[in-house]
Amino acid sequence: xxxxxxxxxxxxxxxxxxxxxxxxxxxxxxxxxxxxxxxxxxxxxxxxxxxxxxxxxxxxxxxxxxxxxxxxxxxxxxxxxxxxxxxxxxxxxxxxxxxxxxxxxxxxxxxxxxxxxxxxxxxxxxxxxxxxxxxxxxxxxxxxxxxxxxxxxxxxxxxxxxxxxxxxxxxxxxxxxxxxxxxxxxxxxxxxxxxxxxxxxxxxxxxxxxxxxxxxxxxxxxxxxxxxxxxxxxxxxxxxxxxxxxxxxxxxxxxxxxxxxxxxxxxxxxxxxxxxxxxxxxxxxxxxxxxxxxxxxxxxxxxxxxxxxxxxxxxxxxxxxxxxxxxxxxxxxxx
Amino acid sequence: xxxxxxxxxxxxxxxxxxxxxxxxxxxxxxxxxxxxxxxxxxxxxxxxxxxxxxxxxxxxxxxxxxxxxxxxxxxxxxxxxxxxxxxxxxxxxxxxxxxxxxxxxxxxxxxxxxxxxxxxxxxxxxxxxxxxxxxxxxxxxxxxxxxxxxxxxxxxxxxxxxxxxxxxxxxxxxxxxxxxxxxxxxxxxxxxxxxxxxxxxxxxxxxxxxxxxxxxxxxxxxxxxxxxxxxxxxxxxxxxxxxxxxxxxxxxx
Ligand SMILES: Nc1ncnc2c1ncn2[C@@H]1O[C@H](COP(=O)(O)OP(=O)(O)O)[C@@H](O)[C@H]1O
Ligand SMILES: [Mg+2]
Numbered sequence: 001x002x003x004x005x006x007x008x009x010x011x012x013x014x015x016x017x018x019x020x021x022x023x024x025x026x027x028x029x030x031x032x033x034x035x036x037x038x039x040x041x042x043x044x045x046x047x048x049x050x051x052x053x054x055x056x057x058x059x060x061x062x063x064x065x066x067x068x069x070x071x072x073x074x075x076x077x078x079x080x081x082x083x084x085x086x087x088x089x090x091x092x093x094x095x096x097x098x099x100x101x102x103x104x105x106x107x108x109x110x111x112x113x114x115x116x117x118x119x120x121x122x123x124x125x126x127x128x129x130x131x132x133x134x135x136x137x138x139x140x141x142x143x144x145x146x147x148x149x150x151x152x153x154x155x156x157x158x159x160x161x162x163x164x165x166x167x168x169x170x171x172x173x174x175x176x177x178x179x180x181x182x183x184x185x186x187x188x189x190x191x192x193x194x195x196x197x198x199x200x201x202x203x204x205x206x207x208x209x210x211x212x213x214x215x216x217x218x219x220x221x222x223x224x225x226x227x228x229x230x231x232x233x234x235x236x237x238x239x240x241x242x243x244x245x246x247x248x249x250x251x252x253x254x255x256x257x258x259x260x261x262x263x264x265x266x267x268x269x270x271x272x273x274x275x276x277x278x279x280x281x282x283x284x285x286x287x288x289x290x291x292x293x294x295x296x297x298x299x300x301x302x303x304x305x306x307x308x309x310x311x312x313x314x315x316x317x318x319x320x321x322x323x324x325x326x327x328x329x330x331x332x333x334x335x
Numbered sequence: 336x337x338x339x340x341x342x343x344x345x346x347x348x349x350x351x352x353x354x355x356x357x358x359x360x361x362x363x364x365x366x367x368x369x370x371x372x373x374x375x376x377x378x379x380x381x382x383x384x385x386x387x388x389x390x391x392x393x394x395x396x397x398x399x400x401x402x403x404x405x406x407x408x409x410x411x412x413x414x415x416x417x418x419x420x421x422x423x424x425x426x427x428x429x430x431x432x433x434x435x436x437x438x439x440x441x442x443x444x445x446x447x448x449x450x451x452x453x454x455x456x457x458x459x460x461x462x463x464x465x466x467x468x469x470x471x472x473x474x475x476x477x478x479x480x481x482x483x484x485x486x487x488x489x490x491x492x493x494x495x496x497x498x499x500x501x502x503x504x505x506x507x508x509x510x511x512x513x514x515x516x517x518x519x520x521x522x523x524x525x526x527x528x529x530x531x532x533x534x535x536x537x538x539x540x541x542x543x544x545x546x547x548x549x550x551x552x553x554x555x556x557x558x559x560x561x562x563x564x565x566x567x568x569x570x571x572x573x574x575x576x577x578x579x580x581x582x583x584x585x586x587x588x
Contacts, residue, residue, distance in 0.1 A: 225390075
């Protein structure tokens, strides 16, 4: 009707008509928006090519499958972390939640509860810690750092108290199958993690809840004005983060064959690194699931590749730390 | 002349405090169905707080609110929506990193499938949002753009389109043209006239006296958390209103 010229065309034609398509490409390649999405896949491809050239055994089916399986735990934690970070929060308690869930899994399994019930115990621990985090962040309104630092200490302590710090071996035929058998070219644990990633991707992009999580992370005021129940949505985000830590506990048990009572705090560093690499805004409101999953895969590839070209394992932490700082600087964005 | 039934909104003695700041000290006003009712007043007079009580964003501390003659107690903006009240907030209440269509449908997403397999109908929402924006003839670009990338006027248009789309009964607008240029202001005013023609009641907060004179049927003046005066717009001049807003007129009584 009265809408005059199409503003779509206007904006692009004014700036790009006289420039060549190379100009457009250059603009895309230097835009922050592009790099927030492309950093993880591009870095992953570069790392892959570089290590394949530098280390003869890198680009082999055995090694690639090994890396995908190694990435299972980092991917679970990274996509879980993403659900806290998209709410403009963080979940520092993941590693100790994982430890506590693994301890309780071990106790349940040792008491003869069987695999399924023990699995549900680990899941319940993750969900429970998530509810606790969400309660303190969303309802009591304690800053996310402090809330999750508190539950981190609590869970770390509980798992040491209950286990006396002693790992329990868990040997289960089903878990052994998931850990070492393959379906086609891929190991089961990687395939299961891939399925979880797909489910969370659909949740984020194709359900009302996904939009609501991003909206709350973007603007609490706007969300409240649109009638969203902000506290409840925050709790759900933290529950997903906790749930992923509970699942990671099971992934760890089937991977190493025992419980792990001492929290491995590298896990949190890695999860945050992968989340940032995956283009998640630390200010909340912008996130994908596949980005952090690729970010976690990238970190695993870096770790394996460095070992294969003869870098001491001690360097790994420092490299991840640098990657976090570099990625966060590149993608610090607006707001 | 007629009874209270043609009053869309009646606000009586509404009070609201934030800690030790008292924003509303007993505000009373009404809005007739099918009219444009304006509220004017200085910064901090309590205008936004008053409409946030009507829109369900705040729960008032005291007083009564009636919609179409019935007392209401809104616990959330959703309750107000169920009574056909849509609000364009002063800060627009848009999630910047979501797209235009996601904002228009925020918390009212179209879905398909049974729970827990209920998924959003993204294509349908995009198409309807595009159609809406076209029908309203507002200056909004592609609905897939993130709101962050729009100009001030376009953001305003998105917020207004959203309100107008979801209610044809009662739309409240808090300073909808405060951040706009001349041309965009004209577009918003034309839109307001169109929705009034289709029968929507409008409650508008404005700083712009000429705009109030142009658009409204009734005008209320707020000062210090109270509604201090009310007029049929046709019976006052812009100069009278200026005096009342600043409190200069108080001396004449
Ligand atoms: N959420 C809030 N918390 C504390 N004080 C508030 C809040 N909202 C409004 N106020 C105060 O209430 C008074 C009225 O504000 P407001 O209703 O926004 O006025 P207006 O819209 O007329 O400019 C001001 O003194 C303002 O600082
Ligand atoms: Mg205001």
